[in-house]
Amino acid sequence: MKKRFASLWFRHLKTDWMTVCKPHLQEVPFVLALAVHGKLIVNASNLLAEQAGVHVGMAIADARAFIPSLHIIHEQAGLGEKILHFIAHWCIRYTPQVSLDKPDGIILDISGCAHLWGGEASYLEYIVTAFKRHGYDVCTSIADTIGAAWAMARFGPEKTIISEQAQSQELLSLSPRALRLEQFQLNRLQSLGLKTIGSFAHMPRSVLRRRFGDGLLLRLDQAMGFEDEFVISIKPILPYEERLPCLELISTANGIELALEELLIKLCRRLSGEGKGLREAELSCHRIDGKIERISIETNRATAQVNHLFQLFAIKIPQVEPALGIELFSLAASSVEDADAVQENLWDNRIGLKNPAVTELLDRLKSRDSSCEILRYVPAAHYWPERSMKIAATMDEVATVDWQTARPRPTRLLKVPERIVVTAPIPDYPPILFIYKRTAHYIKKADGPERIEREWWMDQGEHRDYYAVEDQEGRRFWLFRAGHYDGQTDQWFIHGFFA
Amino acid sequence: MMLEDKKALISKLKKDLLVWQGVPQRSIDDSLMDLGSLEEAFPNGVFPQGVIHEFISFNRADSAASCGFIGGLLGKLMQHGGICIWISSIQTLFPASIKSFGVVPESIVFVSMKRERDVLWAMEEALKCPGITAVLAEIHQLDFVQSKRLQLAVEKSRVTGIILQHNPKMLLATSCAARWKVTSLPSQSEDELPGIGYPSWSVELLKVRNGIPGKWQITWCSQGFKVAPNKTTKVKDWTPRYQNLG
Numbered sequence: 001m002k003k004r005f006a007s008l009w010f011r012h013l014k015t016d017w018m019t020v021c022k023p024h025l026q027e028v029p030f031v032l033a034l035a036v037h038g039k040l041i042v043n044a045s046n047l048l049a050e051q052a053g054v055h056v057g058m059a060i061a062d063a064r065a066f067i068p069s070l071h072i073i074h075e076q077a078g079l080g081e082k083i084l085h086f087i088a089h090w091c092i093r094y095t096p097q098v099s100l101d102k103p104d105g106i107i108l109d110i111s112g113c114a115h116l117w118g119g120e121a122s123y124l125e126y127i128v129t130a131f132k133r134h135g136y137d138v139c140t141s142i143a144d145t146i147g148a149a150w151a152m153a154r155f156g157p158e159k160t161i162i163s164e165q166a167q168s169q170e171l172l173s174l175s176p177r178a179l180r181l182e183q184f185q186l187n188r189l190q191s192l193g194l195k196t197i198g199s200f201a202h203m204p205r206s207v208l209r210r211r212f213g214d215g216l217l218l219r220l221d222q223a224m225g226f227e228d229e230f231v232i233s234i235k236p237i238l239p240y241e242e243r244l245p246c247l248e249l250i251s252t253a254n255g256i257e258l259a260l261e262e263l264l265i266k267l268c269r270r271l272s273g274e275g276k277g278l279r280e281a282e283l284s285c286h287r288i289d290g291k292i293e294r295i296s297i298e299t300n301r302a303t304a305q306v307n308h309l310f311q312l313f314a315i316k317i318p319q320v321e322p323a324l325g326i327e328l329f330s331l332a333a334s335s336v337e338d339a340d341a342v343q344e345n346l347w348d349n350r351i352g353l354k355n356p357a358v359t360e361l362l363d364r365l366k367s368r369d370s371s372c373e374i375l376r377y378v379p380a381a382h383y384w385p386e387r388s389m390k391i392a393a394t395m396d397e398v399a400t401v402d403w404q405t406a407r408p409r410p411t412r413l414l415k416v417p418e419r420i421v422v423t424a425p426i427p428d429y430p431p432i433l434f435i436y437k438r439t440a441h442y443i444k445k446a447d448g449p450e451r452i453e454r455e456w457w458m459d460q461g462e463h464r465d466y467y468a469v470e471d472q473e474g475r476r477f478w479l480f481r482a483g484h485y486d487g488q489t490d491q492w493f494i495h496g497f498f499a
Numbered sequence: 500m501m502l503e504d505k506k507a508l509i510s511k512l513k514k515d516l517l518v519w520q521g522v523p524q525r526s527i528d529d530s531l532m533d534l535g536s537l538e539e540a541f542p543n544g545v546f547p548q549g550v551i552h553e554f555i556s557f558n559r560a561d562s563a564a565s566c567g568f569i570g571g572l573l574g575k576l577m578q579h580g581g582i583c584i585w586i587s588s589i590q591t592l593f594p595a596s597i598k599s600f601g602v603v604p605e606s607i608v609f610v611s612m613k614r615e616r617d618v619l620w621a622m623e624e625a626l627k628c629p630g631i632t633a634v635l636a637e638i639h640q641l642d643f644v645q646s647k648r649l650q651l652a653v654e655k656s657r658v659t660g661i662i663l664q665h666n667p668k669m670l671l672a673t674s675c676a677a678r679w680k681v682t683s684l685p686s687q688s689e690d691e692l693p694g695i696g697y698p699s700w701s702v703e704l705l706k707v708r709n710g711i712p713g714k715w716q717i718t719w720c721s722q723g724f725k726v727a728p729n730k731t732t733k734v735k736d737w738t739p740r741y742q743n744l745g
Contacts, residue, residue, distance in 0.1 A: 377605070377607075412593060445695050474683040474686070499719070
């Protein structure tokens with residue numbers, strides 16, 4: 001598809017921003033000053049100051065000579081970039097590809113976007129009006145190349161639209177400064193009397209290269225469209241994303257639900273067409289006041305079922321604060337996996353984890369309470385009880401080793417073994433009595449010891465000698481002694497309860 | 500003659516009532532749970548599935564014993580595959596232990612929620628889901644309204660629900676099909692071998708809907724449940740003991 005670019009140039013970016021923040025500055029000539037080599041230099045000036053002859057790069061002392069009442073504000077470092085970033089993010093509503101054009105411009109890749117606003121002319125009109133309403137003075141232009149759009153925004157008439165392939169004609173009458181050249185190249189062109197692009201554009205390339213270097217040719221080619229130019233979007237486009245701009249502002253839960261459903265249908269149709277399903281998705285609601293409300297979901301198994309995903313989002317819709325209204329919804333699938341869509345329809349009566357209804361249930365549980373943990377355990381090749389199992393990474397993971405069933409394990413295992421007081425008169429025999437939580441248990445039957453060595457490559461410490469014991473009432477416990485018997489009683493612990 | 504007619508009529512009506520209430524008829528392949536004489540306590544002599552069972556325990560050892568007994572039941576319920584969802588807010592089962600009760604630990608999905616309210620909500624949601632064999636929730640207190648909600652959820656999907664109540668402050672009346680209490684008994688060893696033998700429990704059915712409460716001694720041996728035949732005694736004193744509790 002033919003590329004089209006729009007260039008936005010903010011003539012008074014920083015001063016406009018100051019005026020928006022402090023409306024009383026609207027009527028006063030003021031400048032932003034920056035200290036350079038111990039001297040205050042004008043770094044930005046508003047329209048009123050410019051009309052009086054104050055321009056960027058002038059010393060503050062000179063500027064005061066023009067306007068004695070000049071209002072001076074000290075500029076913070078990086079202010080312009082910060083504002084530009086903010087504006088660029090705001091511009092995402094006009095196209096998904098927005099890139100910065102420092103220090104005071106923005107490049108929009110509008111290929112395939114303008115018709116949504118009724119053509120390029122009304123598209124530009126929309127943008128300019130929106131910025132004007134917010135108090136920003138913007139010059140715009142649309143062309144086939146970034147270079148041409150940049151040039152026309154700054155040096156051409158306002159809201160210029162260069163029709164397709166016409167840039168090589170339109171640019172000829174502009175000054176060489178419109179080509180984004182280095183200062184020394186401009187000086188050289190000036191001294192040779194080449195005052196327009198047309199005066200040198202048709203010169204032999206070898207001549208130009210010899211006198212001005214490769215840079216000039218590159219810029220010329222980029223502007224004319226002989227050389228591709230790439231820009232880095234401030235927001236990389238996710239491969240699976242759907243957007244829904246709204247003509248009327250949405251501020252009700254019903255409206256959000258409708259928008260969400262429409263987006264989900266579009267996204268899921270695409271996903272299932274490609275045999276994929278989503279694992280994570282995020283709905284961004286762009287509000288009219290510039291804030292973005294986000295809700296996100298995740299699933300246990302890749303799915304492209306509209307109803308199920310809608311239910312997951314529906315739980316979170318009350319978290320969206322629409323304020324004055326939402327003008328754009330975008331739904332992005334940030335994590336996508338292969339899913340067998342055909343099988344899901346064929347085998348709806350499967351039992352267990354293969355049944356989509358079960359994974360959908362688990363997704364619902366997870367989205368209700370974000371701290372909810374859904375775990376499945378598979379055996380691990382360790383004897384140490386706490387490590388004898390591991391959390392299964394996926395719902396399909398199968399055991400690679402067998403569960404150890406040679407010796408019984410307690411149904412309840414304490415997370416941290418608790419200390420007990422025992423009477424154990426004979427080394428390597430189970431105790432005859434132990435006190436746990438101020439209750440004495442007289443041991444009638446016992447099994448053990450089962451020595452479990454610590455895995456020295458994982459942690460340090462004593463081995464454990466486990467005893468399964470049964471008290472006078474038939475209650476069964478799992479006790480262990482840490483380390484070898486040394487006649488002391490402070491090395492005994494209770495670690496679990498048997499069935 | 501009239502009296503016998505009446506008796507026959509009443510027993511027929513009782514049977515009809517059971518049918519209308521959805522209690523399954525006894526058939527040959529219904530000895531699924533292998534609980535022997537304990538199953539006689541249930542209506543029609545069939546361990547009811549697709550209802551809510553309630554287990555109570557007052558200390559950790561008893562809750563561990565309940566887990567073992569439930570493990571045995573789950574093993575029977577899940578012998579043809581299927582999964583169980585085990586929901587809790589604090590403590591939970593040690594999965595490695597359940598293998599010896601005939602349950603594949605991988606087929607249990609453990610869900611931990613922060614609040615007890617969410618545990619019950621999760622259980623209700625899970626009970627509505629038809630692809631699950633059993634749902635188990637560990638909580639502290641279950642009241643009548645909550646149990647009724649669970650019962651309604653279960654009636655559609657026929658999933659078996661198990662509630663494990665730890666240290667309930669009060670035993671409230673619930674609409675569960677059965678209320679169990681499992682406590683440990685000294686283990687049974689074969690041939691007087693030393694050491695700990697097969698785990699053994701005293702299983703009390705405190706309440707059974709349409710059934711007869713009772714108390715049994717059950718051992719989990721290598722073949723499965725073994726119900727001690729002669730020690731089967733009817734709980735006589737459960738009414739005064741638990742009436743004041745609810």
